[in-house]
Amino acid sequence: MREAAGDDVTEKAIATQRGKPGTPLVSVVVPVYNVSPYVDECFGSLVGQSYENLEIIVIDDGSTDTSGEMCDGWAAQDRRVSVAHTSNQGLSAARNAGIELATGTYVTFVDSDDVVAVDFIEDLVTLAQAHGADVVTTDVVPFGQSAEQPTYRRGSTPLVEEATTTLRRIVCEKPRWGPMAKLYHRNVLDGGPRFLVGRVIEDLHFAPRAYSRAHTSVFSDDALYGHRQRDGSITSHQRATAFSKDLLHVLEENIVFARQTSRTFDEFDALTSAYLIHASKHIEMMTSESAWRRNSDFVRAYRDFARAHRGDVVRSRAMGRGYRLLFLLSSLSPRMFSNVFRVGKRLKQSGLPGLHRSQARV
Known part of the structure; x- marks a missing residue:
């Protein structure tokens, strides 16, 4: 499925991982569909991460604007970025395709109209390694369509607990259904849950099944993930219809x-x-x-x-x-x-x- 520049990203990243003990490879899965106004901002925040041992797996889900070409441009600039161009099948299918391509010890998901703080992945990996966690759950910062930038939040005291406890926490107290702002050990995803294709509530289905495969969890109120609120999102469209x-x-x-x-x-x-x-x-x-x-x-x-x-x-x-x-x-x-x-x-x-x-x- 890999079709663009950066096909040797995996080999290079694995070599980097071997050369730096304690810095496991992290796969960043980025579904893309017709978001050309936001692509550069999103990818700029990813390639500029303080944690460098990344493979950034881009699934261009049949974009009809210039998003796909822009992603190819980023792959040409940074060998950690690889792009797969597919027919349009929806967000769930794109995320699932990214999971299949991921080779990292950890996997995280970033939507292509969002941005992340420079230490976003470093913070997630540090929490995962410090506590031997299978999943790390943090928070998102909503921000608008204009030049407004997210105001990130740091310094909370993380809770180390069973993953089933975190599931109850995010279901019953602090809804954080989406896979964004989370880090999953690949053992949670290998042979595990996938996103429902053809439904609009895929996050709600995925979360319980992912947490059920995890053991130790870290729950943090740190918020280093900027989640863009924009017209045309599934939520706003649904409420209007x-x-x-x-x-x-x-x-x-x-x-x-x-x-x-x-x-x-x-x-x-x-x-x-x-x-x-x-x-x-x-x-x-x-x-x-x-x-x-x-x-x-x-x-x-x-x-x-x-x-x-x-x-x-x-x-x-x-x-x-x-x-x-x-x-x-x-x-x-x-x-x-x-x-x-x-x-x-x-x-x-x-x-x-x-x-x-x-x-x-x-």
């Missing part, structure tokens, strides 16, 4: 996976409650008549989804008492749930207890 039923399919698969892999009821309960709440939040968002019309198919699918999990809600100790009743109402009438939720939100602000969504804590 309709919510995808893919969300409910993935959440259902995640609940089944949690049922199969959780070691205790409390672990299963916390994850399942968070997945159910994640679905119900989309009903909470629908406040206008046009939103209800636009999402009529999603609402019908949601009602079936909620009804199927009424038993989990009744048995839950993780979901807040008041919200359990609201969720059960949503399985009967999503619209009534949305109206009652808004009233309940005002009551909660006035100090009425028991209406919080979740009481799960890691």
Whole structure:
């Protein structure tokens, strides 16, 4: 699949790795599709990393603008960059292709319209090696479309814990679904999870399966990854059109996976409650008549989804008492749930207890 300059990048990087003990090769997977205004900024931040032992694997997913040619230009300038040009198959397929090409001890993912701090990869590798971690989870810094630059955050105290604990943390407390701002040991990915092709909620499916294959995890609030917020993203497009039923399919698969892999009821309960709440939040968002019309198919699918999990809600100790009743109402009438939720939100602000969504804590 390699088609551009830099085909000998792997051999060179491995030689560099052998020559520098303690500096394992890191594979940086970069999917690219029609992002020509941002390519140079992204790649400039990657080739300028303080950690130099990299292979930067670029998957040009059938770009129709000049993005592919720009990537080839970077490969010509830096032998650590290699480019594979493919037909357009979507973000998941591009990431999967990058995983297959990766030869590094560690793998990280960077989206081609994002930027990273100069010590981003050095920070991840340092945490992984210091604690023998299979996965390192950090945070992202959102920033805008203009010349604005991300304000990175450093100096937090990392938590060293079991990967299953980190999974509960990012599902129940601090949602960090995406593979960005993370470092995976290749043992987690070899023969392991891949991104769902043809669905728009691929990150939500990938995360539980990746963490289930890891043992030791480092969780840090450092944020050295700049995540660009721009018009035309999947999220903004979806909110302007309709919510995808893919969300409910993935959440259902995640609940089944949690049922199969959780070691205790409390672990299963916390994850399942968070997945159910994640679905119900989309009903909470629908406040206008046009939103209800636009999402009529999603609402019908949601009602079936909620009804199927009424038993989990009744048995839950993780979901807040008041919200359990609201969720059960949503399985009967999503619209009534949305109206009652808004009233309940005002009551909660006035100090009425028991209406919080979740009481799960890691």
